[in-house]
Amino acid sequence: MKSLKTILATAVIAAGLSATAATAEIKLGLDSAPYPPFADVDASGARKGFEIELGNAICKAMNETCVWTPIAWDGIIPALNSKKIDAIFASMSITEKRLKVIDFSNKYYNTPAAMVAPKDMAIDGSPESVKGKIVGVQGSTTHADYAKKHLGGTAAEVKSYQGFDEHNADLAAGRVDAVVGDSLAFQAFLDSDAGSKFEIKGILNDEAVFGKGVGVGLRKGDALKEKFNAAIAKIRDDGTYDAIAKKYFSFDIYGK
Amino acid sequence: MDWSWIPEYSDRLISGFWLTLQLLLMSATMGFMLAIPIGLVQNTGPKWLSMIARGFCTTIRGTPLLIQLWLIYYGVGSLFPDIDGIRESFLWPYLRAAFPYAVTAFTLSVAGYTGEIMRGAFAGVPKGELEAARAMGMSPFKVLVRIWLPRAVQNVFPTLAGEFVLTLKATPLAATITIYELFGRSTEIRQDTFRVYEPLLLVAGIYILMTAVIVVIFRWFENRIPKPSIA
Numbered sequence: 001m002k003s004l005k006t007i008l009a010t011a012v013i014a015a016g017l018s019a020t021a022a023t024a025e026i027k028l029g030l031d032s033a034p035y036p037p038f039a040d041v042d043a044s045g046a047r048k049g050f051e052i053e054l055g056n057a058i059c060k061a062m063n064e065t066c067v068w069t070p071i072a073w074d075g076i077i078p079a080l081n082s083k084k085i086d087a088i089f090a091s092m093s094i095t096e097k098r099l100k101v102i103d104f105s106n107k108y109y110n111t112p113a114a115m116v117a118p119k120d121m122a123i124d125g126s127p128e129s130v131k132g133k134i135v136g137v138q139g140s141t142t143h144a145d146y147a148k149k150h151l152g153g154t155a156a157e158v159k160s161y162q163g164f165d166e167h168n169a170d171l172a173a174g175r176v177d178a179v180v181g182d183s184l185a186f187q188a189f190l191d192s193d194a195g196s197k198f199e200i201k202g203i204l205n206d207e208a209v210f211g212k213g214v215g216v217g218l219r220k221g222d223a224l225k226e227k228f229n230a231a232i233a234k235i236r237d238d239g240t241y242d243a244i245a246k247k248y249f250s251f252d253i254y255g256k
Numbered sequence: 257m258d259w260s261w262i263p264e265y266s267d268r269l270i271s272g273f274w275l276t277l278q279l280l281l282m283s284a285t286m287g288f289m290l291a292i293p294i295g296l297v298q299n300t301g302p303k304w305l306s307m308i309a310r311g312f313c314t315t316i317r318g319t320p321l322l323i324q325l326w327l328i329y330y331g332v333g334s335l336f337p338d339i340d341g342i343r344e345s346f347l348w349p350y351l352r353a354a355f356p357y358a359v360t361a362f363t364l365s366v367a368g369y370t371g372e373i374m375r376g377a378f379a380g381v382p383k384g385e386l387e388a389a390r391a392m393g394m395s396p397f398k399v400l401v402r403i404w405l406p407r408a409v410q411n412v413f414p415t416l417a418g419e420f421v422l423t424l425k426a427t428p429l430a431a432t433i434t435i436y437e438l439f440g441r442s443t444e445i446r447q448d449t450f451r452v453y454e455p456l457l458l459v460a461g462i463y464i465l466m467t468a469v470i471v472v473i474f475r476w477f478e479n480r481i482p483k484p485s486i487a
Contacts, residue, residue: 074443078452101450134352140447159434160444169330170434174337175352 025065026224028055029085029217032070033163036188037248038091050248054108055089057240058216061231074140074162077102080217087224088217091182093142095211103220105228107213110255113143113204114183116171116190118197123178125202127154134159136167136176143180146209151180171198180204184249213255261449262458265441272441273462275355279437280424282359287366287423288416292405294367295374309371316368322429324365329357329433358430366423373415377408410481417474421467438462 030051034040038051047068059066068089071079076092079085080102094104115125123129131154137144139160147158159176161167167179172194183203189195204210216228235241236254245253262269294312297305316324336342336351350356381404389399409416428439436444442455449455 074447075452077450139443144447160447161434162432166330169334172337173330173334173352174343175333175354 025067026059026062026087027069027085028059028066028087028089029069029071029076029079030088030090031073031076033073033165035091035164035185038185050109050244050253051089051091053244053247054235054241057235057244058108058228058231061234061240062227064227072162073138077217080219083219086219086222087228090217091185091214092217093211094213094215095142095145095209097145098211098217101220103218103222103225104215105218105225106232107215107255108232109253110213111182111184111253113146113180113210114186114200115178115180115202115204116186116198117178117201119199121177121201123201125204127151129201130155130178132156133177134175136161136170136179138162138164138167138181141181142210143182146204146206147180149209150204150206168195184253257454258451259454261445261451261454265445268436268441268444269438269458269462272436272438275435276424276427276437276439276466279355279358279362279427279430279435280420283362283366284420284423286359286363288370290363290367291370291374294371295376295378295408296400298375299378309375313368313372313375316365317372321361321365321426322432325358325361325429325433328361329354333357354430354433354435358433358435362423362426362430365426366419369422370416370419373412373419374408377412378404380411381407413474413478413481417471417478420474421470424466424470425463 030039035049035051037049039047039049042048052068055066055068069085071085073090076085076088076090077098080088088102092098092104094107098104115123117123123133127150130151133155134157135147135151135155136159137147139162144158144160147155152158159167159170161170164181164185167176167181168189170176171179178201183200186195186200190198190200218225218228232241241254294309297309300306333351342348342351385403385407386399389403390396394402427437430437431440431443434440438459442459445455446452
């Protein structure tokens with residue numbers, strides 16, 4: 001068995017080597033909370049999901065070594081700008097507001113936002129239909145921005161949660177009447193026991209809020225942007241993207 | 257450093273401040289009320305009640321407050337909707353709000369910690385004083401109200417002040433269950449403006465000021481009560 005000292009020594013040498021190497025490893029930041037089917041951990045603790053496989057494929061196409069680094073969602077942009085991570089690979093939508101502080105690669109997928117509510121509730125996703133209702137969203141998301149912009153005027157309250165699972169838990173507990181989130185991310189919840197009483201009530205569109213899809217978040221002016229764009233184009237062309245997407249989705253997740 | 261966002265968010269920060277204050281005052285008051293019997297029964301018995309009180313203190317002090325808060329909000333709170341007809345009852349608006357769960361969790365936490373302090377405080381009052389009071393013909397309740405409790409509080413007053421300050425600094429945990437107290441508001445500002453340090457620095461400053469005010473108030477009371485005698 002390796003002694004702790006040898007392991008430490010090897011680690012120190014390895015760290016020294018990689019620091020001097022031409023290309024250091026790229027730290028991909030992802031939300032520390034699970035976001036199935038995009039990013040999740042299995043029973044053994046290994047990462048899995050569409051985004052994990054896609055990220056690994058993109059890194060392979062770039063010929064780089066990548067390390068997944070979990071970061072709490074509401075601190076993920078500051079973590080990028082303070083160089084704790086080198087790229088945000090966490091289903092982050094490309095929006096005008098975010099483009100003021102960071103850069104984005106081209107999109108790597110695009111799914112619509114949806115409103116979920118109890119099956120027996122008369123809600124259709126419109127501002128009028130949530131009149132007097134409490135709407136739950138995950139804070140720091142485009143869904144939160146949408147709720148604030150379109151539903152804030154009519155809803156009794158827009159409640160902001162730290163995680164996707166938490167607003168779903170409160171939806172099941174009856175504390176919020178409807179939640180706004182990614183249509184695809186809801187699928188796992190709607191398929192579960194707790195989610196069986198709920199359904200997608202409406203698809204929400206507003207390009208000014210939701211942007212042009214999901215891209216890799218990068219520091220302003222970082223040369224990694226060209227590398228990521230080239231890699232995304234490459235895996236789109238050679239069929240790697242479709243092979244991965246087919247495992248998770250029955251429709252074209254890349255969008256138009 | 258950019259502070260230009262303050263005017264836009266000042267209303268929300270003030271409402272967050274009041275919420276923090278309400279949470280602190282409600283849970284500290286009710287927690288202390290609970291702490292008195294918890295501390296008392298561990299000195300007087302009966303044995304089974306004393307065991308329950310000790311078990312309560314150990315559980316509260318042995319588990320993180322965040323877990324207690326989530327167990328009460330997401331755990332206990334998720335059981336209520338299954339009760340038939342509860343959604344139509346007058347209680348439902350309270351049961352679905354987050355604030356009562358936060359007050360409950362913080363009250364229990366204060367009761368656990370302060371209960372342990374009060375146990376020691378009651379035990380520390382010289383037996384002779386209590387015997388003298390009884391010899392004067394005071395009823396057990398009068399002994400408690402006139403001698404035992406005041407003497408106990410007098411002995412641990414600075415500790416209680418410390419406990420109060422610790423509770424204040426635990427209140428940001430309530431932000432994790434959608435309560436927009438002071439810290440929750442700063443998170444909201446961070447999410448809106450993408451500024452990290454300034455909102456955090458501002459609320460840190462407000463917490464320091466609140467602590468300073470609490471310390472001054474407790475010091476004033478401390479100076480007004482006679483110094484504890486050496487037993």
